[in-house]
Amino acid sequence: MKGALVIFLTLISLVSFVKCYKGEKYETLRKFLHAESLNRSNNYITDEDSAHQYSPVYIGPQEGFKAANKIIALPGEAKGVKFDQYSGYVTVDPTAGRALFYYFSESENPSSKPLVLWLNQGRGCSSLGVGAMSGQGPFRVSKDNKTLWHNEYAWNKVANILYLESPAGAGFSYLNTDFYIAEEAYAGFFVPELAQLIPHNNKITNQTVINLKGIAMGNSIVDTETQSKGLYDFLWSHSLISDEIYHGLVSNCTCNKYAEQAVKAIGNINRYSIYAPVCSSTSNAPWIYGEDPRADDYALSHLNNPEVQKSLHANATGIGLMGYCRFINWTDSPATVLPTIRELMAGGINVWMYSGDTNSFIPVTATRYAIKKLGIAMNAPWQPWYSQGEVAGYVVEYENLTFVTLKGAGLFAPSYKPARSLAMFSSFLEGKLPSSS
Numbered sequence: 242m243k244g245a246l247v248i249f250l251t252l253i254s255l256v257s258f259v260k261c262y263k264g265e266k267y268e269t270l271r272k273f274l275h276a277e278s279l280n281r282s283n284n285y286i287t288d289e290d291s292a293h294q295y296s297p298v299y300i301g302p303q304e305g306f307k308a309a310n311k312i313i314a315l316p317g318e319a320k321g322v323k324f325d326q327y328s329g330y331v332t333v334d335p336t337a338g339r340a341l342f343y344y345f346s347e348s349e350n351p352s353s354k355p356l357v358l359w360l361n362q363g364r365g366c367s368s369l370g371v372g373a374m375s376g377q378g379p380f381r382v383s384k385d386n387k388t389l390w391h392n393e394y395a396w397n398k399v400a401n402i403l404y405l406e407s408p409a410g411a412g413f414s415y416l417n418t419d420f421y422i423a424e425e426a427y428a429g430f431f432v433p434e435l436a437q438l439i440p441h442n443n444k445i446t447n448q449t450v451i452n453l454k455g456i457a458m459g460n461s462i463v464d465t466e467t468q469s470k471g472l473y474d475f476l477w478s479h480s481l482i483s484d485e486i487y488h489g490l491v492s493n494c495t496c497n498k499y500a501e502q503a504v505k506a507i508g509n510i511n512r513y514s515i516y517a518p519v520c521s522s523t524s525n526a527p528w529i530y531g532e533d534p535r536a537d538d539y540a541l542s543h544l545n546n547p548e549v550q551k552s553l554h555a556n557a558t559g560i561g562l563m564g565y566c567r568f569i570n571w572t573d574s575p576a577t578v579l580p581t582i583r584e585l586m587a588g589g590i591n592v593w594m595y596s597g598d599t600n601s602f603i604p605v606t607a608t609r610y611a612i613k614k615l616g617i618a619m620n621a622p623w624q625p626w627y628s629q630g631e632v633a634g635y636v637v638e639y640e641n642l643t644f645v646t647l648k649g650a651g652l653f654a655p656s657y658k659p660a661r662s663l664a665m666f667s668s669f670l671e672g673k674l675p676s677s678s
């Protein structure tokens with residue numbers, strides 16, 4: 242498994258994204274509105290291509306790897322931890338000196354649970370800082386940046402979760418285990434391609450190296466055409482732009498003018514979750530969600546503590562994982578991954594597309610248009626699903642694809658709607674629709 246994962250995952254480049262929305266610092270609306278004007282290739286991978294792409298991969302010595310990477314205890318960790326955790330580096334290319342950092346939180350009964358690879362956003366900071374330590378991981382960091390508290394909605398209640406800072410596989414024996422990939426946002430453009438390589442390479446090597454069962458894509462960009470259309474509709478229907486700007490964007494979407502007007506019209510709102518306050522120093526508005534919006538600041542501060550890094554087997558200096566946000570100028574992403582998604586579905590891989598319905602970057606409307614473009618048969622129509630006695634969102638079941646919304650969640654759904662996110666994730670792993678009552 243390790244070898245195979247490594248190649249798949251070296252295709253991935255990660256950039257950053259801060260959960261606490263501080264304004265349109267880097268991302269002008271135009272970048273989003275005109276994604277289609279970038280030079281995008283349709284690099285759909287065929288069997289023939291992947292036959293050329295496949296090459297045996299470096300597999301380092303496995304002996305003692307697991308024991309050496311076991312985390313004894315994290316500084317500030319609460320008592321009563323009933324699962325094992327591992328972290329460290331996996332050498333990918335010894336000649337180039339390339340190693341990747343991972344954090345692995347097993348579940349309490351690891352052998353009975355599937356293995357899930359979690360990838361944050363594709364442009365996100367750190368899967369560990371943003372995904373694990375302030376999202377769906379077993380711990381969250383307190384305001385003091387030191388003590389950890391148990392996340393009762395941690396995803397390792399239902400699966401063994403592998404978080405990768407930069408992608409790679411680890412030398413753990415999960416060879417015959419059901420394997421899933423889950424991701425958020427921009428990772429939508431590369432996760433289907435990554436997933437596609439798994440059956441392709443299984444075919445080339447004549448063995449099921451990785452038993453990929455499903456992928457879950459959260460607020461994911463998958464198609465530039467439907468992304469633009471869905472974006473304009475979301476902004477208009479959520480009363481963020483005027484009729485004039487909307488019509489300008491729709492009828493003349495190559496004109497910069499309307500995009501600039503849209504940015505002005507929207508103002509400085511939290512675009513990850515439009516009803517949440519921004520968390521800039523000028524905002525005194527109370528945070529509407531249960532959690533402090535600066536949770537990922539605490540997490541990163543914690544992770545930057547040399548004691549913590551030592552317990553994680555991370556080198557105390559010079560590691561990428563602890564920093565925020567590099568902007569990777571990723572121009573060779575495909576214009577659409579819908580053909581890839583179709584191929585995965587045809588291969589019997591269970592595809593889930595879920596959407597926090599308050600995210601205005603990659604909005605739920607874009608996801609709905611993208612699914613419509615797939616043109617697949619519907620098995621079960623739109624219906625509400627429930628968590629904690631409330632409508633938690635809506636679900637539509639298609640042939641080999643399930644669409645789920647998370648009501649009131651933006652991007653980073655596990656941080657802001659943890660119970661709903663765990664309920665949705667558990668249903669995904671069980672391969673059944675979320676609770677209808």
Ligand SMILES: *[C@@H]1O[C@H](CO)[C@@H](O)[C@H](O)[C@H]1NC(C)=O
Pocket residue numbers: 280
């Ligand atoms: C876009 O692609 C065209 C044709 O392949 C090329 O000539 C042009 O330089 C590219 N532009 C950028 C900005 O990369």
Ligand SMILES: *[C@@H]1O[C@H](CO)[C@@H](O)[C@H](O)[C@H]1NC(C)=O
Pocket residue numbers: 384385386538539542
């Ligand atoms: C926690 O870390 C944040 C971000 O680095 C910092 O702004 C804050 O002052 C720290 N809090 C404490 C109590 O040290």
Ligand SMILES: *[C@@H]1O[C@H](CO)[C@@H](O)[C@H](O)[C@H]1NC(C)=O
Pocket residue numbers: 445446447
């Ligand atoms: C896989 O099987 C095919 C057909 O039996 C064979 O030609 C090929 O060499 C095998 N590949 C490997 C990596 O064993």
Ligand SMILES: *[C@@H]1O[C@H](CO)[C@@H](O)[C@H](O)[C@H]1NC(C)=O
Pocket residue numbers: 489492493495496497
């Ligand atoms: C569309 O954009 C072009 C280029 O900026 C401009 O010349 C034209 O007047 C615009 N049309 C409308 C209907 O706004």
Ligand SMILES: *[C@@H]1O[C@H](CO)[C@@H](O)[C@H](O)[C@H]1NC(C)=O
Pocket residue numbers: 330340556
């Ligand atoms: C971590 O540090 C050790 C020795 O200090 C070094 O051998 C190793 O290559 C470093 N690993 C990474 C990924 O930087």
Ligand SMILES: *[C@@H]1O[C@H](CO)[C@@H](O)[C@H](O)[C@H]1NC(C)=O
Pocket residue numbers: 570572
């Ligand atoms: C990204 O790359 C393109 C083409 O190489 C360049 O025109 C553009 O300025 C770059 N953008 C950023 C933000 O670096």
Ligand SMILES: *[C@@H]1O[C@H](CO)[C@@H](O)[C@H](O)[C@H]1NC(C)=O
Pocket residue numbers: 583586587588589590617618640641
């Ligand atoms: C769904 O998966 C089955 C295999 O499990 C396959 O036969 C069928 O063609 C797939 N349907 C679609 C629409 O991909």
